[in-house]
Amino acid sequence: MEHKNTWETYNSKQLKEVDVFAKEYIDFLNNGKTERECIDTIVNEIEKAGYKELNTLIKNKTALKCGDKVYSVWMNKSIVMFRIGEKDMAEGLNILGAHIDSPRLDVKQNPLYEDGGFAYLDTHYYGGVKKYQWVTIPLAIHGVVVKKDGTTIEVNVGENEDDPVFFVSDLLIHLAQEQLEKKASKVIEGEALDIIIGNKPLVIDKKDKKDKKADDDESKENSGKDAVKSGILSILKESYDIEEEDFISAELEVVPAGSAREAGFDRSMILAYGQDDRVCAFSSLKAMLEVEKTKRTACCILVDKEEIGSVGATGMQSKFFENAVAEVMNLTGEYSELNLRRCLSKSCMLSSDVSSAYDPGFASSFDKKNVAYLGGGMVFNKFTGSRGKSGSNDANAEYLAHIRDIFEKEKINFQTAELGKVDLGGGGTIAYILALYGMNVIDSGVAVLNMHAPWEATSKADVYETKRGYVAFLKNADL
Numbered sequence: 001m002e003h004k005n006t007w008e009t010y011n012s013k014q015l016k017e018v019d020v021f022a023k024e025y026i027d028f029l030n031n032g033k034t035e036r037e038c039i040d041t042i043v044n045e046i047e048k049a050g051y052k053e054l055n056t057l058i059k060n061k062t063a064l065k066c067g068d069k070v071y072s073v074w075m076n077k078s079i080v081m082f083r084i085g086e087k088d089m090a091e092g093l094n095i096l097g098a099h100i101d102s103p104r105l106d107v108k109q110n111p112l113y114e115d116g117g118f119a120y121l122d123t124h125y126y127g128g129v130k131k132y133q134w135v136t137i138p139l140a141i142h143g144v145v146v147k148k149d150g151t152t153i154e155v156n157v158g159e160n161e162d163d164p165v166f167f168v169s170d171l172l173i174h175l176a177q178e179q180l181e182k183k184a185s186k187v188i189e190g191e192a193l194d195i196i197i198g199n200k201p202l203v204i205d206k207k208d209k210k211d212k213k214a215d216d217d218e219s220k221e222n223s224g225k226d227a228v229k230s231g232i233l234s235i236l237k238e239s240y241d242i243e244e245e246d247f248i249s250a251e252l253e254v255v256p257a258g259s260a261r262e263a264g265f266d267r268s269m270i271l272a273y274g275q276d277d278r279v280c281a282f283s284s285l286k287a288m289l290e291v292e293k294t295k296r297t298a299c300c301i302l303v304d305k306e307e308i309g310s311v312g313a314t315g316m317q318s319k320f321f322e323n324a325v326a327e328v329m330n331l332t333g334e335y336s337e338l339n340l341r342r343c344l345s346k347s348c349m350l351s352s353d354v355s356s357a358y359d360p361g362f363a364s365s366f367d368k369k370n371v372a373y374l375g376g377g378m379v380f381n382k383f384t385g386s387r388g389k390s391g392s393n394d395a396n397a398e399y400l401a402h403i404r405d406i407f408e409k410e411k412i413n414f415q416t417a418e419l420g421k422v423d424l425g426g427g428g429t430i431a432y433i434l435a436l437y438g439m440n441v442i443d444s445g446v447a448v449l450n451m452h453a454p455w456e457a458t459s460k461a462d463v464y465e466t467k468r469g470y471v472a473f474l475k476n477a478d479l
């Protein structure tokens, strides 16, 4: 079965829309390099579109009716949105789900040290990374430091033109003979991913300003052992009012510095950090904002912690989604334990995540007939998992038939795929978790080249086509 190239299906009006959409997507990526930043960006946008915060509605006992828009954020890292449909919620929702966490280096809780005249932050990688890809590239630090009194200090350094950046060093080629003999997984090991954040002893800055006596005192304190570390601490105190011990209650994420870019002479692609899975999060969000009245209630879940197994209070395995559905049903006047269960079991879901794109440079890793192509349209994975489909949600044929029918009627270009060759590895998504309610769930999303690398590539056409697919799903799915 041949797949169409999505670009070839567009007329000139659509080609313009693709570019406009890609520009918005690039902004979204630049504004949201962590899950917290994504939540801020999303809440800003949906509040402008009339979405109301769930807890406020609960407090005011506001009754919800068809057409109302409501959202709930959990711990600043996960969000669920609802647009109430014409039918009772107990008849099921149409759900879009994606994740907003991405692989990165997290700063440890006791991170700051000095060695060989450099100040370092010790990191612990998050999600699946090829560690050797993270050395010698400019890195930025994004996140929060929460002080004991509850004040939150936001940190975002390395993105503006005149911001400093940070980096992990690598051994010069001239001495790398032994290193280059190592397995790629050992070339750079986890504990070697500490970032260099300074090289200047504090005393240099102070010398001119002080009289002789004070200078001597200062020197005693700030030269010699850990003078560079002291210098960094003094900058942190001055710029952010944080002390060394405040790292204990910080969440600082080290990500590639720099903006998302158009790629190729034809500007057909986007090269950016964190497209897994902000590409599906962005297109799901846009579809939610685009749909007008729907028969079934439209829902969109954008969650944290997918890259490490959907664990914790903000991961998909948390009850926050189910609780939010219960609260919303309470406000539509429908809530009962039985209605909640009916609602969840009769729902349809597109569990979206990136799919691996065929890479001609590594052709032998893919089954050419069952892989996604960049530019090939929205991707459906009937199943994911590893080896014999282990850990997978395997969507029902009846559900796939329903989706095919909708997509063909709405002329959405789509392709079906597996991650790669059967025995080579695999991966999971959030699909299996929602499937536990008994609802119909299928893995879908956008093809990505160099998935999990500091810079990942997608096709602008795929991003746009996937949003079209989500709109068609929200309007028409009913099984």
Ligand code: MN
Residues within 6 Å of the ligand: 099, 276, 277, 306, 353, 354
């Ligand atoms: Mn993903």
Ligand code: MN
Residues within 6 Å of the ligand: 276, 307, 452
């Ligand atoms: Mn991933």
